[in-house]
Amino acid sequence: MLKLYGPRAVWEKAGSVPVLKVSPGVPADNRPVVFYHGWSTDSEKQLSKALIMAAYGYTVFIPELINHGQRGALPDYYCVQDYDRFWHTVLATTEEYEELSSFIAADMGCYPVVMGHSMGGFIALGIGSRYADRLNGIISMNGSGDWMESHHFFEQRFHMNLAGHWTLRNQVEENTPLAHTGEMKDIPCLLLSGEADTSVAMQAQQHFYNVLHQTNTRAEYRTYPGLGHFVTINMMDDALQWLNRISMR
Numbered sequence: 001m002l003k004l005y006g007p008r009a010v011w012e013k014a015g016s017v018p019v020l021k022v023s024p025g026v027p028a029d030n031r032p033v034v035f036y037h038g039w040s041t042d043s044e045k046q047l048s049k050a051l052i053m054a055a056y057g058y059t060v061f062i063p064e065l066i067n068h069g070q071r072g073a074l075p076d077y078y079c080v081q082d083y084d085r086f087w088h089t090v091l092a093t094t095e096e097y098e099e100l101s102s103f104i105a106a107d108m109g110c111y112p113v114v115m116g117h118s119m120g121g122f123i124a125l126g127i128g129s130r131y132a133d134r135l136n137g138i139i140s141m142n143g144s145g146d147w148m149e150s151h152h153f154f155e156q157r158f159h160m161n162l163a164g165h166w167t168l169r170n171q172v173e174e175n176t177p178l179a180h181t182g183e184m185k186d187i188p189c190l191l192l193s194g195e196a197d198t199s200v201a202m203q204a205q206q207h208f209y210n211v212l213h214q215t216n217t218r219a220e221y222r223t224y225p226g227l228g229h230f231v232t233i234n235m236m237d238d239a240l241q242w243l244n245r246i247s248m249r
Contacts, residue, residue, distance in 0.1 A: 007054035009047060014103035017096055018043070018070055020062040022050040031058045032104050032112035033243070036093065036120030039086055040077035042069030049117075052236055058243065061104060061112065065093050080158050087168050090119060090147075091175060094126040101134040113243060115139040117231050118200060122147065125208070128187050129180035137188040137246050139239050142200050142229055145191075145208030147176035153201045181212045189219040190242045192235050194227030 006025030011018060020043040033053055037046050043062040050060035064071050067089050074082065097114075104112050114135050116124040121143015128138045129145075144150040151172060155162060177184065191209050193202035202223060209221040222238060 007051050009050070014061075014063070015099040017100055018064040019100070019103075020044065020047075020050075020064070022047065022054045022060040022062065024054050024057050024059065029057055030108045030110055031243075032061060032108045032110065033058050034061045034063065034097075034100065034104070034112045034114045036063065036114070036116030036123045037065065037068070038116075038118030038120050039089070040068075040074075042073070044069070049231065049236065053240065053243075056240055056244075059108060061100070063093070063096070063100060065089055078158075080160055083154070083158070083160065084168055086119065086154075087151075087172055090122050090126060091168075091171060093123045094130060094175070097127045097131055098134070101131065105134075111135050113137040113139065113246070115141070115239070116143060117141040118143060118229065121200075122150070125177040125189075126175060128184050128189070129177040130175075130183075132183050132187055135187070137190070137243075138184075139190045139192070139242070140205070141192045141231055141235060141239070142194055142197055142202075143191075144200055144204040145177035145212065146204040147172050147178070149178075149204035149207060150200060153204065157198075178208050178211060181208075181215060184212060185215040187216065187218070188242075188246045189216065190239065191219070191221040192238065193221075193223050194229060195223045195225050196227055197229045199229035 009022045012021050043064045046062050053060050111134050114124045114127050121140035124138050124140050125145040193205050212219045
């Protein structure tokens with residue numbers, strides 16, 4: 001019989017990071033998930049996704065990211081002069097995961113599955129490439145593991161020509177998950193992309209998956225014809241079915 005739970009949500013602190021914790025309403029198995037939000041939004045706007053997962057028994061942790069929400073929301077998220085802030089957020093949030101994962105392991109007794117949409121999907125893969133021993137799986141929705149290919153796409157999308165003058169080039173090249181697929185060879189990974197996404201083109205994620213799958217046979221990639229830069233109920237259903245298949249340690 002399907003078990004559903006009435007969720008509850010409270011703000012907590014994982015060190016210096018505010019985290020919205022969404023729990024099943026009654027005791028359930030220890031199945032933590034971290035959900036990273038996208039660029040220009042905040043943690044509380046992810047509640048609908050978290051509540052769906054909590055209803056199925058998952059405890060969802062939604063960190064507030066720098067430059068967002070209570071950690072300093074920007075007046076304009078699509079100002080070309082602030083482009084570097086996007087990548088600073090990705091890189092800094094990846095660094096913060098060590099502290100967050102320790103907090104969750106102490107609270108739940110196991111490490112989480114790391115999940116994210118859009119920029120959050122970039123972050124989830126960045127964490128997987130760096131902290132493979134501190135998570136149980138990755139779900140990247142409309143994200144990218146080939147950060148340099150995505151950077152080139154953003155240059156075209158926003159009519160930028162940074163060429164060799166981009167100050168973050170070395171950091172992004174060194175930390176792109178594409179350069180660390182060997183470290184991710186044992187991690188269950190689910191990559192989900194809309195085929196009509198014009199915000200984060202799926203070609204970068206397709207390339208990342210092609211390289212990752214050479215060493216990681218547990219990686220799966222699903223695309224959705226006609227879908228833009230959105231998370232649909234079908235996408236959430238696919239994520240939940242996949243979560244139910246993997247084990248927590």
